[in-house]
Each structure stands twice: as structure tokens, then as C-alpha cells.
Amino acid sequence: MAAPAVEDIPKHSVHTLVFRSIKRSHDMFLSDHAHPIPLDKKAEEIKRKFKIQSEYANIQKKQQPVGSVVRDKTNSFPLALEGPKGQDQMLSITGPNSFPSTPGVSLTEDTASSHRQPSAAGVSHVRSLQPISQSQIDANKHAHSIQDITNKALASGGSERIRPNNKQLMPTTGESKVPFSQGIVPRKGTTMPKPRWHAPWKLMRVVSGHTGWVRCVALEPANQWFCTGSADRTIKIWDLATSKLKLSLTGHISTVRGLVVSPRHPYLFSCGEDKTVKCWDLEYNKVTRSYHGHLSACYGIDIHPTVDVIVTVGRDSTARVWDIRTKAAVHSLTGHTNTIADVKCQGVEPQIITGSHDCTVRYWDLVAGKSQATLTNHKKSIRSLVLHPTQYTMASGSADNIKQWKFPDGNFIQNLSGHNSILNCMAINSDGVLVSGGDNGSMHLWDWKTGYNFQRTQALVQPGSLDSESGIFSMTFDLSGTRLITTEADKTIKIYKEDDEASEESHPINWKPDIIKRKKY
Numbered sequence: 361m362a363a364p365a366v367e368d369i370p371k372h373s374v375h376t377l378v379f380r381s382i383k384r385s386h387d388m389f390l391s392d393h394a395h396p397i398p399l400d401k402k403a404e405e406i407k408r409k410f411k412i413q414s415e416y417a418n419i420q421k422k423q424q425p426v427g428s429v430v431r432d433k434t435n436s437f438p439l440a441l442e443g444p445k446g447q448d449q450m451l452s453i454t455g456p457n458s459f460p461s462t463p464g465v466s467l468t469e470d471t472a473s474s475h476r477q478p479s480a481a482g483v484s485h486v487r488s489l490q491p492i493s494q495s496q497i498d499a500n501k502h503a504h505s506i507q508d509i510t511n512k513a514l515a516s517g518g519s520e521r522i523r524p525n526n527k528q529l530m531p532t533t534g535e536s537k538v539p540f541s542q543g544i545v546p547r548k549g550t551t552m553p554k555p556r557w558h559a560p561w562k563l564m565r566v567v568s569g570h571t572g573w574v575r576c577v578a579l580e581p582a583n584q585w586f587c588t589g590s591a592d593r594t595i596k597i598w599d600l601a602t603s604k605l606k607l608s609l610t611g612h613i614s615t616v617r618g619l620v621v622s623p624r625h626p627y628l629f630s631c632g633e634d635k636t637v638k639c640w641d642l643e644y645n646k647v648t649r650s651y652h653g654h655l656s657a658c659y660g661i662d663i664h665p666t667v668d669v670i671v672t673v674g675r676d677s678t679a680r681v682w683d684i685r686t687k688a689a690v691h692s693l694t695g696h697t698n699t700i701a702d703v704k705c706q707g708v709e710p711q712i713i714t715g716s717h718d719c720t721v722r723y724w725d726l727v728a729g730k731s732q733a734t735l736t737n738h739k740k741s742i743r744s745l746v747l748h749p750t751q752y753t754m755a756s757g758s759a760d761n762i763k764q765w766k767f768p769d770g771n772f773i774q775n776l777s778g779h780n781s782i783l784n785c786m787a788i789n790s791d792g793v794l795v796s797g798g799d800n801g802s803m804h805l806w807d808w809k810t811g812y813n814f815q816r817t818q819a820l821v822q823p824g825s826l827d828s829e830s831g832i833f834s835m836t837f838d839l840s841g842t843r844l845i846t847t848e849a850d851k852t853i854k855i856y857k858e859d860d861e862a863s864e865e866s867h868p869i870n871w872k873p874d875i876i877k878r879k880k881y
Contacts, residue, residue: 589616801830
């Protein structure tokens with residue numbers, strides 16, 4: 361039996377098939393396009409009245425004309441249409457929108473029950489956003505007059521029985537009670553508080569002994585001596601009271617860039633441009649441990665106040681966490697894209713803070729070894745960080761601004777503007793005196809709370825040095841906060857103290873309040 365002949369199905373392109381489908385759909389709905397839905401006059405009238413009532417209800421008088429639309433006093437949304445015979449007809453708006461914008465949306469009484477009404481909370485919120493009406497203003501004046509009469513009566517010996525109920529002074533707007541004066545009380549402009557008076561600081565002593573730039577300084581926890589590291593590859597220990605040299609430690613083969621003294625061990629830690637980190641035993645005055653791992657020069661070091669670890673940073677854009685006893689590298693904190701200039705440790709979160717030449721400050725999670733926040737507000741390299749001794753705040757110094765931050769999220773507090781120089785170092789004491797040292801030898805003193813710059817000084821170079829060798833590289837306060845130690849490029853160490861003879865009368869604050877203190881990011 362012969363097979364039936366198969367008809368050839370013509371092959372069409374995708375464009376032809378899509379065009380045919382669109383044409384068929386157009387033909388199917390052609391009747392609807394040709395015959396639009398007629399307008400519903402009753403629905404249009406109700407919509408028009410509702411719009412008039414919602415827009416002009418606040419300026420209408422108390423007595424409405426017959427046949428007008430008024431708002432229902434309950435929290436329900438339907439409208440009450442007052443008829444000429446006093447019969448109220450409850451109507452509701454149907455459809456997806458409150459105001460139907462196209463014809464064909466039916467607003468009839470029959471379809472009211474089949475649609476969901478707005479919630480009471482939503483209606484109350486909409487009513488609370490409307491301005492205060494004239495009737496509420498009149499009621500407010502009446503309530504204030506009652507309050508004045510009551511106060512006079514009480515002042516003249518009246519009894520407490522005539523005290524009005526305070527609830528009458530609060531108008532009810534839906535479900536919330538809002539005082540009448542909320543929208544008419546003017547807001548006060550943000551003003552800068554008056555700064556605290558601080559005594560000016562003056563140079564007390566100049567200490568010489570190094571033969572190279574003095575790059576770092578660290579204070580002993582007992583406040584008896586301090587140590588300095590220099591470009592002459594030595595570490596010198598000085599008596600704090602007399603500034604006499606007690607000891608010189610040699611071992612680095614390049615500039616010493618960072619020093620820190622342990623508060624729990626007789627150890628002194630140092631780092632330098634020779635890529636090494638050394639632990640000095642102060643009982644034997646020799647190196648007992650060396651920590652190897654940095655690929656380039658080390659620029660900063662700090663010790664954790666509670667955990668036996670130290671953190672070092674440098675030109676390899678990495679912060680390395682070392683175990684003091686075992687010399688093991690606990691973490692290598694990577695994320696910065698340029699030299700890390702300074703590092704600080706604290707016992708609370710964030711436990712490690714770093715400032716880098718990539719214009720960012722990073723907060724690090726010591727347990728996870730990861731960055732938990734990055735502050736990108738600075739526009740110039742960050743060379744110095746300082747932690748407030750009593751508050752949960754910090755400051756970062758850059759050539760554009762000194763910025764104050766709040767832990768633990770790094771919320772911006774304020775800018776300290778005016779020190780137009782490369783800031784190499786900062787220090788703060790418990791009295792709220794922040795000192796910043798510049799690469800050109802300028803030193804500015806600030807009030808921490810208000811950011812007021814109450815003193816500016818210029819470091820004097822040692823006789824025989826160049827004027828360009830006036831840069832300040834590091835600084836720190838002693839534990840009492842009354843002496844400031846700075847290390848400078850003229851190979852000297854300078855010690856400053858407060859002027860004991862100064863007073864608010866002899867050195868007044870030249871301060872004027874700003875009407876609005878803007879925060880500059």
C-alpha cells in the first residue's frame with residue numbers, strides 16, 4: 361500500500377510569524393478599541409465631590425451646605441453624603457487607586473461591599489499629614505485661654521479642683537495626639553559650643569644626643585623614662601625628669617621607625633627600615649627575639665593592651681600580627697593598596713586601626729583577621745592616628761583635614777581644619793588637648809570637643825641646622841598629660857609644658873561662635 365503523500369509545509373521566517381501573531385491579537389481586540397466603555401455620570405460626580413472634599417475640607421466652615429460631602433468622624437474610609445432629607449448614604453471608592461483617572465471605573469453602592477477598605481492605621485496616617493484646620497486653631501486659642509485663667513486662679517490661692525485636664529489641650533488626629541504648636545515652633549540654628557579654656561604650651565627643654573633624624577618616641581608605662589629611635593640606627597633611653605641619657609641600644613642596620621614599650625613585660629619592641637622587628641629584653645639590654653616576614657621597610661608598630669601580640673605595618677601595604685612568645689605570624693592583614701604609615705591597637709572593637717597612604721583608614725577584626733570597616737573620607741595620605749584616652753573615639757591626620765571618628769562603626773564627628781601641612785604625628789591627653797605636628801615644623805593645639813585651634817607654634821631648629829630641618833616626626837604626652845615630647849628633624853628632642861602663669865584673663869580665647877557649623881567630608 362502506497363504511503364500517503366506528505367504535504368510540504370511552507371517555511372516562514374521568525375519575523376513573519378511574529379507579525380502574524382501580533383495581527384491576530386489586534387484583530388481579536390479590535391471590537392473593544394472601536395467601542396469604548398461609556399462614562400458613568402454618577403461615578404464622575406462622586407469622584408468630583410470627593411476631590412473637592414479632600415482638598416478644601418480644612419478651609420470649609422463648620423456648617424456645610426446641604427448636599428455637600430463631609431468626612432466621617434470614625435476611622436472608616438466611606439463617605440457620608442448628606443441628602444436634603446437628612447438621610448446618609450454610605451459610598452465607597454472601588455478600583456486599585458483612590459482617585460480613578462480613567463473612565464469605566466464604577467463607583468456604585470452595589471460594588472462597595474466587594475472591595476477591601478483601607479486600614480484604620482493608613483487613614484489615620486493620611487489625616488495626620490493634613491494641615492491644621494481653622495476649627496483646631498480656634499480650639500487651641502480656647503484651651504490656652506482656659507489655661508491662663510487657671511494659672512491666675514492658682515496664683516491667687518485657688519484650689520487644685522479648677523485645674524483643667526491636660527488631655528483637652530491635645531487635639532485628636534486619627535489615633536495619634538499631636539500638640540498644636542508642633543508646626544509653628546521655629547527651629548533653633550545649630551550653634552558651636554564654646555571651647556574649654558586651655559593654658560598655652562611653651563618649650564621647656566631641648567635634648568640633644570642623636571646624630572640623625574629622630575623618627576619615633578615611646579613612653580614607659582611607669583612614666584619614669586622614654587625612648588627614641590633615630591636615623592643613626594640607635595635607640596636611646598632618657599630619664600623623663602632630668603632628660604639625661606641612660607642607655608643606648610644598637611642592633612638595627614637602618615633607620616628605626618617605630619617603638620613601643622610593653623606594659624606587662626620588661627620588653628621594648630622596635631621596627632625599622634631594615635625590614636626587621638626586634639624584641640629587646642630590658643633586663644639584659646639585648647635582643648631576645650626577631651620577627652621576620654615584612655617584604656619592605658616597617659613604618660609603625662603597636663602592642664595590644666590585653667593580648668600578647670604586636671602589630672607592625674610598613675611599605676608592603678600589609679599589617680602583620682605577631683605572637684610575642686612564639687614569633688609566629690598570626691595574621692597578615694591585606695587590603696590597603698599603598699604604604700601603611702601608622703597602626704593603633706585597643707582592647708575593644710575594633711582592636712586594630714590602620715592609616716595608609718591610599719587615603720583610607722581601616723578597622724580590623726583581630727579574631728577573623730579581616731577588615732570590618734573602611735573610612736574613605738580623606739583625600740590625602742594618612743600618616744597619623746590617635747585614640748582618645750577616655751572616649752570611644754579617634755582622630756586621623758592628613759594634609760587636607762584632621763577628622764574625628766566614633767567607634768565602632770567609624771561614624772564621622774567633625775573636621776579640624778587649618779593645619780595646612782603634611783601631618784606626621786598627633787597626640788592627645790586626658791584634658792582634651794590634641795596636638796598635631798607638621799612636616800614644616802608647625803605645631804597646632806586643638807580643643808578636642810569643639811575643634812577650636814587655640815594655639816599655633818613653630819618649632820625652632822637647633823643652631824647649625826638648616827631651616828628645612830624643622831619637621832616634627834613623632835610626639836607623645838606623658839601619663840600625667842602635662843609634658844609633651846616631640847622628636848624632630850634637627851636631631852633633637854623637645855619637651856613642652858603648660859604655662860603655669862597663664863590665665864583666662866592674660867590669655868583669653870579669641871573665639872566667635874559660628875551660626876551653623878557645617879561638617880565637611
